[in-house]
Structures are given as C-alpha cells and as structure tokens.
Amino acid sequence: MTLRLVSAPPSFSLFSCRATASTALPPPTPTPTPAPTLISSIPQSPPLTCALHCPHFQSCSGCTHEFNLHRPVILDDATNFFRKHGVSDFTFDTCKLWGWRCRAKLAVRGSSTEPLIGLYEEGTHNVVDIPQCQAHHPNINAAVELLRRGIIEIGVEPYIEDEGTGDLRYVQMAVTTYNTSLPAAQRYKNGKVQVTLVWNSRNENSPGSDKLNALANFLWKNGGQRSRLHLIHSVWANFQTSTNNIIFGNKWRHLLGERDFWEHVGGIDVSLAPSSFGQANTRAFDALLRRLQKYVPYESDVADLYAGAGVIGLSLAATRKCRSIKCIEINKESKASFEKTIERLPATVDSSITWHHADASKEPFLWLLGSDVVVIDPPRKGLDASLIDALKNISSVERKAFSSSGSSNSSQEEKRPWVLRAKEDSVQIGSKPPTNIAQSVPQTLIYISCGWESFKEDCKSLLSSKAWYLEKAHGFNFFPGTQSIEVLAVFKRGPQKKKQGKKKKKHLQGAVRH
Structure with a gap:
C-alpha cells in the first residue's frame, strides 16, 4: 500500500544530484548517492534539476534559496578558506537533495x-x-x-x-x-x-x-x-x-x-529517545561518519567531546577497534540512549568505554589527557573559550602529563565537585585500560561543525598557536536549500610540514645519473 492514501508523493524522483564539469546532468534516476567530488569540478550554472520545486518557498522560513541545491553559495568561501590554510583538495558531498529531513x-x-x-x-x-x-x-x-x-x-x-x-x-x-x-x-x-x-x-x-x-x-x-x-x-x-x-x-x-x-548509522545500531538530539539528515550523517572513521588509527584512545548519546564514539569503538572511548556530554537525557546503544554493539568490541555527564569546558585538560584522538562536535556557536585555550596549549599539557606521571600527587583523592559529579553520573563498559593513559595527549583533532562562521574563527585561533595544522577538510550537504553546510576538518599536531615531493624526485633522478 502506498502513501498516496494519505499524502501525495513529490512529483519528481527523490534522487541525489551530482554536478560534474559537463554543462548538463543526466535525467534524474533513483541511483545511490555518489561519491563526493572536488569543489573545482562543480559548474557555476547548474541545470534546473537541482532546483527546490517547493510550493511553500518564500512563505516558509525553512529554505533560503530555490536553485543550485547541490552547491550552496557558501562553498566558494569554504573552498578559498581551506586552500588558504593548506588544504587544496577540499571535497563536498552533495548528499540527498530532496526528502532528506528525517x-x-x-x-x-x-x-x-x-x-x-x-x-x-x-x-x-x-x-x-x-x-x-x-x-x-x-x-x-x-x-x-x-x-x-x-x-x-x-x-x-x-x-x-x-x-x-x-x-x-x-x-x-x-x-x-x-x-x-x-x-x-x-x-x-x-x-x-x-x-x-x-x-x-x-x-x-x-x-x-x-x-x-x-x-x-x-x-x-x-x-x-x-x-x-x-x-x-x-x-x-x-x-x-x-x-x-x-x-x-x-x-x-x-x-x-x-x-x-x-x-543504523556509522556501522552501529543507535537508540534515540524523543528527548535526545538526533541529526535531521540521517543519510548525510552516515556519510560523514564513514569518512571520519578513516582518520582514526586502529586501537586509538579517543575522547568524544559534546558527545550527545555517544554515536560518534561508539561507531569508532565498533569500526576502529579503539582501546578506549571517553564520551563527555552535558545533557543528562542522553545517558539512557547511550546505555541502550551499548547493548547492541557487536560482540567483537573490546574497548574500555565510558560516558560522563559533564561540561567539557570545565577542566578540559582532564578530558584531553589519555587520548590519542579527540573528536569535537560543538553546537553552532562553536567551541568554548576554555577548550580552545587548552587545545592551543596542548604542548604544555603534554609536559605536565609526563612530569606528573610518576608523581605522588596523581594518587591524591579527587575533591573537585564537577569531577566528582561526572564520575557519579558516568557509565563504564569494559575493563581494559588504555595504554599509557598518563602520558597520552591528542595527536589528532577532528572537528565537526554545523556553524561555518564560528568554525572559521575557531580554526584560525587553533592554527595561530602553531600547535596544530590542517591536514584534511570535507563538506557535507546536511541542509539542502539553506546556506549551511556540515564540515569535517582534521587537524594534526605541530606546524605543517612542507611538501618536498618534487625536490625529492629531482634529487633521486640526479642520483641515478651519477
């Protein structure tokens, strides 16, 4: 039985449009979502097959532009920004253009x-x-x-x-x-x-x-x-x-x-209560998770800040065989969904997994220590100032971790109230301890952002410290019809290394002649 008994379906196929360098797209067909493409390959004047075709446009505040759904105007700014900061291969996944909001x-x-x-x-x-x-x-x-x-x-x-x-x-x-x-x-x-x-x-x-x-x-x-x-x-x-x-x-x-x-997203079954946050664009979120997983080394220790119900951290536990996953979330309503999701994790997951009801902006050093990778997915306003400062001064955190690893102070009784509350409200699964937890500090920072302007400010602040450099960046069309995009940015520790591929090749050619 079809949905026509209740509401007529759209008058066009709900396909995912991929723009190419050609001047016209093939007729719409219900094919799987294509792989992301380099921004430089998207034409400036796409065909009308990427138009909204919505009778409520202009009267409704949900969508801000009617045409070029596959290419928000903000992409030009994003492409230039990332190129300026060392990422010349920024990609953008157009995702599903209609019928995407779940x-x-x-x-x-x-x-x-x-x-x-x-x-x-x-x-x-x-x-x-x-x-x-x-x-x-x-x-x-x-x-x-x-x-x-x-x-x-x-x-x-x-x-x-x-x-x-x-x-x-x-x-x-x-x-x-x-x-x-x-x-x-x-x-x-x-x-x-x-x-x-x-x-x-x-x-x-x-x-x-x-x-x-x-x-x-x-x-x-x-x-x-x-x-x-x-x-x-x-x-x-x-x-x-x-x-x-x-x-x-x-x-x-x-x-x-x-x-x-x-x-089912990111390779795991996820439980979501009506009171907990859930991504509106399920398919695009799954695509982002699949891409994110590639940047997390196997058997990493991961801190997932602004974690919600822990979807990102738990998907990494299942797909990257992480030693430990530490999820930090300020909304206590997410705890129940986290606990139910854990029950459905594959039996092969052998990680030490914890969820903490805590504010990641308070004592951020506490959450960064013991992690190789930190994943941050803040609200639209961006990162809290205290967390930015901690990430910019990550080298000093590392020195403190090494100097205190053998100190008797590390065994002192914890008295800070917000830390005690976080421990009381925490959930712990598995008993396998992370390796070298006292000395470990993040070497990879993965920033997921739904607020482009706030991301740019945070990114420039992080890069200005020389403690991090941008390695990769990808965009996802989470909200077609608007000027918003979701960004996945991967930062690495230290100043950016200069590429010496051509010089090295030339040097090798000279060596062959001799």
Missing part, C-alpha cells in the same frame, strides 16, 4: 477545523502550513496529513500563543529507517514515523487529557502496525505549559507503539 519540529496553530502545521514565517510567529514540504521525508508529510485529519475529527484546539490556551502546541516527527526485514535499498522509503505531541498541560492527568488520548488512538488506529497503511512507529506526549519559546517541557510519556527508536 526529523522535524513543527508548530501547530490555526483552528480545530483548519489547523496549520508548519514553520513560522520569517520574522514572525505566523505559522505557514507546509503539507508538501520537499525537504521532509515523504512519510513525515504523510504523518502530518494524518495528524491534520485527527485534529479536525476529534476537535483538538491548536495552541493560541497570545492567550496561552489550546491543546496542541507542537509536534515532532522523527523517521526511523531501521527495518532489517526489508532489503537495504527499500528501508529509507519505508521509514516509520515517531510522533511526539507537545501538549499544553502539566501532565497526562490534567484537563484535556481525554483529547490527547483520543488523538493518539486516532493516529495509531489509522497509521499503526495493524492499520491498512503502517506509517506510525510510535506516539509520545510531551507536556509543556511555559509561555516562552522553548518547545519541549521536562515530562515525557510513551503512549502507543514501540518504545525504542532505532537507527
């Missing part, structure tokens, strides 16, 4: 007879209805249409901001493409949607809970496992009564369907 938070406004489900108009709190969003996974659009029918049939009142009244404030739609019963090629298009209803009440016992349960039952009856169209993975409720702009409250309840939400 996680969406949408406002619900309007009336019970004409609900509006979408995003705010730019600069306002007027919600634009986006039933045919071309960025959404098609099943999100189908689930939104089903929700609309339920709101009308049951008489659910959308939230009225000015008055603080109404029932349904927001909805989060998250698609899982994890389904081992289907061939791999069919899993994405048959993804199931986890629906979280953000309800304007304190808890499930507050007035109006009857409508919440009725709406959840409607979604499950018409889109659940036993319905004609199995579209819904599960239904959750979040309770929020605050008058600010924060979408979620602190109380979550599982109502119907499967409790656990799984996805």
Whole structure:
C-alpha cells in the first residue's frame, strides 16, 4: 500500500544530484548517492534539476534559496578558506537533495477545523502550513496529513500563543529507517514515523487529557502496525505549559507503539529517545561518519567531546577497534540512549568505554589527557573559550602529563565537585585500560561543525598557536536549500610540514645519473 492514501508523493524522483564539469546532468534516476567530488569540478550554472520545486518557498522560513541545491553559495568561501590554510583538495558531498529531513519540529496553530502545521514565517510567529514540504521525508508529510485529519475529527484546539490556551502546541516527527526485514535499498522509503505531541498541560492527568488520548488512538488506529497503511512507529506526549519559546517541557510519556527508536548509522545500531538530539539528515550523517572513521588509527584512545548519546564514539569503538572511548556530554537525557546503544554493539568490541555527564569546558585538560584522538562536535556557536585555550596549549599539557606521571600527587583523592559529579553520573563498559593513559595527549583533532562562521574563527585561533595544522577538510550537504553546510576538518599536531615531493624526485633522478 502506498502513501498516496494519505499524502501525495513529490512529483519528481527523490534522487541525489551530482554536478560534474559537463554543462548538463543526466535525467534524474533513483541511483545511490555518489561519491563526493572536488569543489573545482562543480559548474557555476547548474541545470534546473537541482532546483527546490517547493510550493511553500518564500512563505516558509525553512529554505533560503530555490536553485543550485547541490552547491550552496557558501562553498566558494569554504573552498578559498581551506586552500588558504593548506588544504587544496577540499571535497563536498552533495548528499540527498530532496526528502532528506528525517526529523522535524513543527508548530501547530490555526483552528480545530483548519489547523496549520508548519514553520513560522520569517520574522514572525505566523505559522505557514507546509503539507508538501520537499525537504521532509515523504512519510513525515504523510504523518502530518494524518495528524491534520485527527485534529479536525476529534476537535483538538491548536495552541493560541497570545492567550496561552489550546491543546496542541507542537509536534515532532522523527523517521526511523531501521527495518532489517526489508532489503537495504527499500528501508529509507519505508521509514516509520515517531510522533511526539507537545501538549499544553502539566501532565497526562490534567484537563484535556481525554483529547490527547483520543488523538493518539486516532493516529495509531489509522497509521499503526495493524492499520491498512503502517506509517506510525510510535506516539509520545510531551507536556509543556511555559509561555516562552522553548518547545519541549521536562515530562515525557510513551503512549502507543514501540518504545525504542532505532537507527543504523556509522556501522552501529543507535537508540534515540524523543528527548535526545538526533541529526535531521540521517543519510548525510552516515556519510560523514564513514569518512571520519578513516582518520582514526586502529586501537586509538579517543575522547568524544559534546558527545550527545555517544554515536560518534561508539561507531569508532565498533569500526576502529579503539582501546578506549571517553564520551563527555552535558545533557543528562542522553545517558539512557547511550546505555541502550551499548547493548547492541557487536560482540567483537573490546574497548574500555565510558560516558560522563559533564561540561567539557570545565577542566578540559582532564578530558584531553589519555587520548590519542579527540573528536569535537560543538553546537553552532562553536567551541568554548576554555577548550580552545587548552587545545592551543596542548604542548604544555603534554609536559605536565609526563612530569606528573610518576608523581605522588596523581594518587591524591579527587575533591573537585564537577569531577566528582561526572564520575557519579558516568557509565563504564569494559575493563581494559588504555595504554599509557598518563602520558597520552591528542595527536589528532577532528572537528565537526554545523556553524561555518564560528568554525572559521575557531580554526584560525587553533592554527595561530602553531600547535596544530590542517591536514584534511570535507563538506557535507546536511541542509539542502539553506546556506549551511556540515564540515569535517582534521587537524594534526605541530606546524605543517612542507611538501618536498618534487625536490625529492629531482634529487633521486640526479642520483641515478651519477
């Protein structure tokens, strides 16, 4: 049974466009995502097959440009920046251009007879209805249409901001493409949607809970496992009564369907609770993880800062046979997802794995010591100043590590409160200790960034210290239709070594003549 019973699919194939040096692209076909290409090979005037084709463009604030989805304008700046700093082979993966968004938070406004489900108009709190969003996974659009029918049939009142009244404030739609019963090629298009209803009440016992349960039952009856169209993975409720702009409250309840939400990325099965952070572009994130893994030597000791549920660190434990993985995350809600993901790691994983509920900006030296590789994936604002300072002064950290390795001070009782809290809230798997933990400091720094401007500032600051140099950089089209890209940058310790390939070759030729 197709999704046409609920919502019409896009009028064009959801293919991933790869621009080449030719003046025109071949007709769109549902082929696998191509390998990333050098930026220099992408033409300046691509064909209309890379256009958005969205009826909501301009009224909706989600996308900022309509054409050249495969080549955000920001790429020119990125290419020049990396070339200036020693990386001439910067690549960009265009990824999937339509139907890529697998996680969406949408406002619900309007009336019970004409609900509006979408995003705010730019600069306002007027919600634009986006039933045919071309960025959404098609099943999100189908689930939104089903929700609309339920709101009308049951008489659910959308939230009225000015008055603080109404029932349904927001909805989060998250698609899982994890389904081992289907061939791999069919899993994405048959993804199931986890629906979280953000309800304007304190808890499930507050007035109006009857409508919440009725709406959840409607979604499950018409889109659940036993319905004609199995579209819904599960239904959750979040309770929020605050008058600010924060979408979620602190109380979550599982109502119907499967409790656990799984996805397969980076070579591992990942558990994601509706309250934990998850990448919106599942396929692009998987491509980034596969590329990142190549820069981590086997049997490394890895520190994963801003780790979330530990997806990056755990994928490295599974694919690079790391001696140790140390995940540091400030959001305690991520702990449960981390613990569930660990349960599904391959039996071959023999790493010492820890997860710490801690702020990586406090005592960053503590988290850097004992690691060969440090992976950082900060929020859009970039790195905290204290962490930048620690990385810039990594040589002094190394000297302190060596000088204190045999000192009696290292065995003193830990009294710092934030360190004690991190230990109390930590999760530890495996008992194999890292090698030379006291002396080890990072030799490789892998920086993942979703904020281009903040990355440039952090990068220039790190390079100015001469403690690091840029070795490689790659871009990923995580958000087609916007001016944002995801960057994977690999730094190595020390000043950049000059390439002497030509001179060496010439010297060898001279030696042959003699």
